[in-house]
Every structure is written in structure tokens, then in C-alpha cells.
Amino acid sequence: MGVGRHEAGTPEDGIGDDPERAALLERGRLLFARDCAFLVSAPTIKTLPPIGLPEVAFAGRSNVGKSSLLNALVGRKGLARTSNTPGRTQALNFFALGGAMMLVDLPGYGYAAAPKHKVADWTETVFAYLKGRPTLRRACLLIDSRHGILKADRAAMDVLDKSAVVYQIVMTKADKLTARQLATTLQAVKAEAAKHTACHPEVLVTSSVDATGIEALRAALASLAAEEPA
16 A cells, blocks of 8 residues: 555655755754654643744644654654544643754544543644744644545634644645555645645645655754754
8 A cells, every 4th residue: 555655746756856955855854853852741721831942733633643743753753652542642742852943742633532521622722822822833734644634624724724824734644545545635635725825835745654755844844943953
């Protein structure tokens, strides 16, 4: 499954002929090679850490692969806790990346193996963070490649559009599909993304299993880091 995924349009295609793209990839590699350490877990808006470094948040439905993708980006399997049970992450987890950026692993929205009132509480906290955090430079909105954009994802996109928060769609679990299936889903996701005002025009395709698209995502995020490490 998934052989030939570059045919679906992953951004690494042709980078050898593009010096500017190669430089961005190297900048991303160097950034994510820095030490990344857990800082704090914030279950409510009142417990968020002080404003500081530029922040990139990873949002998406429960079990979409946020923690796995974050681990793949920093090259550490155990940095963010992963689980096959939807709803494992129930607070906003902040990770400091080399004094240049804060990575924020958000609780999932939608279905989760947790009481409904808890899911409602953390979903409200997530949306409040996305709407009101001044240092949030970009939200990576993760979409499961097997399902495409679902109702809960559209609700999140509407919140981000209204809040004028720039977000970039990152398709996960690309290794679960054939190249043809992935290309079909990617086309549909791109068409819907184009209708949203705050959505970044580039849709990235990733897999934390075989590292598809990881270098491209590192490069995309490197441009948002602080120029001088704190």
C-alpha cells in the first residue's frame, strides 16, 4: 500500500533542481535537529504558559495522528505520547524547540473515548486558544488521508477563518492508501481548502510511518521560527 505516493504531489518532487527549495529544506532540517523538550501541559486557557516564542499548533480530529507527526518532525518517538485510543491528549502540550519555536500538541476534536463533557471542555479550550493566542503563527490542521475533510474539520476551519488565523492542511497517514487513492483525496482536499480565506494554499501530504512529507513540513515551518534563538 502507498507505493508511489510522490505521484500524488508531495512537495519533495523536483527539489534537486530548485536551489531555493533545497535551502528551505536544509533550514528545516537544522531547525528540527535542535533539542526539543516538553515545557508544560495546559488543561485550560488560564494555565497557558506566558507569551514568548512563535507558536505552531497541531490541530485535528481525535486519533488523526498529531502526536505521531510531532514525534516524526523532531525525530524522537517518545516526545509526544501517542495512543490508538482517541482522546488520549486532553490538554494543550507545549514543546520548546531549540529556543526558536514552540510546538503545541492540541487535544483532538470530534469523537473520543472520553466522557462527552470532557470532550466538550477541551474542544472549547482548543478553539479559544486558536482564536486568541497572539503568538500563534500557524495552525497545522491535520486531516486523515483515509477520510478527507469531515464535518468536524469544517467546523474547525470556520473558526480559524473567522479568527483570521493562518492554517495549513496537513494530510496524515498517507501510507495507508495507494497512490491513486491518495491523489483522489488530495484533489478533493485542495478544492475545499481553496474556498477558505485563512487556509494556506499548499496542502502537505505526510506519513509518520515512512516519513513521507516530513522534510517538506519542516521546511514550511522553519520560516516561522524566531530569527535569533531565545
